[in-house]
Amino acid sequence: MRPRRSAALETFLETCAQNARMFRHNGLNCGQSRLNGSPKSPPTNTFSTPLRAQAARKLVDNYLHLHYIYRGNQVANSQDDRRLKEAELLCRKRGLRLTVQRRAVLQAVLQRTDHPTAEQIFDALHRRLPGLSLPTIYRVLDKLVSVGVVRHLYHTGMPVRFDSTMQRHHHYTCTQCGKVVDLHSPELNNLSLPEELPERFQIEQYSVQFFGLCGACRPKRKAR
Ligand SMILES: [Zn+2]
Ligand SMILES: [Zn+2]
Numbered sequence: 001m002r003p004r005r006s007a008a009l010e011t012f013l014e015t016c017a018q019n020a021r022m023f024r025h026n027g028l029n030c031g032q033s034r035l036n037g038s039p040k041s042p043p044t045n046t047f048s049t050p051l052r053a054q055a056a057r058k059l060v061d062n063y064l065h066l067h068y069i070y071r072g073n074q075v076a077n078s079q080d081d082r083r084l085k086e087a088e089l090l091c092r093k094r095g096l097r098l099t100v101q102r103r104a105v106l107q108a109v110l111q112r113t114d115h116p117t118a119e120q121i122f123d124a125l126h127r128r129l130p131g132l133s134l135p136t137i138y139r140v141l142d143k144l145v146s147v148g149v150v151r152h153l154y155h156t157g158m159p160v161r162f163d164s165t166m167q168r169h170h171h172y173t174c175t176q177c178g179k180v181v182d183l184h185s186p187e188l189n190n191l192s193l194p195e196e197l198p199e200r201f202q203i204e205q206y207s208v209q210f211f212g213l214c215g216a217c218r219p220k221r222k223a224r
Helices: 007-025 053-077 081-093 100-111 118-125 134-146 217-222
Strands: 151-153 161-163 170-174 180-183 209-212
Touching (some): 100 134, 134 161
């Protein structure tokens, strides 16, 4: 569903935004954003008449969903457009239906180059998508990994990170702050690998990780 932005819809969004603030102020749980369709005309002041909680929630859901679509459209119009479309196409080809939550997680990972953890993705999204939980983020990320649009990045002793750059590349990792930076190097892509491996081991892929201190952390340690 891609509603066109019109003056009527702008008014609707603004009214819903006001309502959402009032509901939250009164402790009403907004619930999870759902696809409820869009109204044909903007509502009048909904607080001038008695409003059932269910209708109120639906209104808030509508607002959150439309708001999400507009935010999504803004992203799609940016330079990330091509990558997002390619990733969405790959998901569809491999049978992964992109729900609102899955698309939001996919977008969040694609937009970032800092190799975020699941917690960081959760922090970035949970206000925009109430009802989204950390376990859901983990499940969605695992699905995105399984269809090959995102990959895991393991560093011993550090939480698992997620990387949306699927071409072979390597990493610098700061052992102080945990920052991970991409390194693209044709030389490292063509290392001569050992021919004899123990225990009938077979190398399928490799990636090189350099550990050290980033520029921000080096002076800190020296000052001690
Ligand atoms: Zn650092
Ligand atoms: Zn990377």
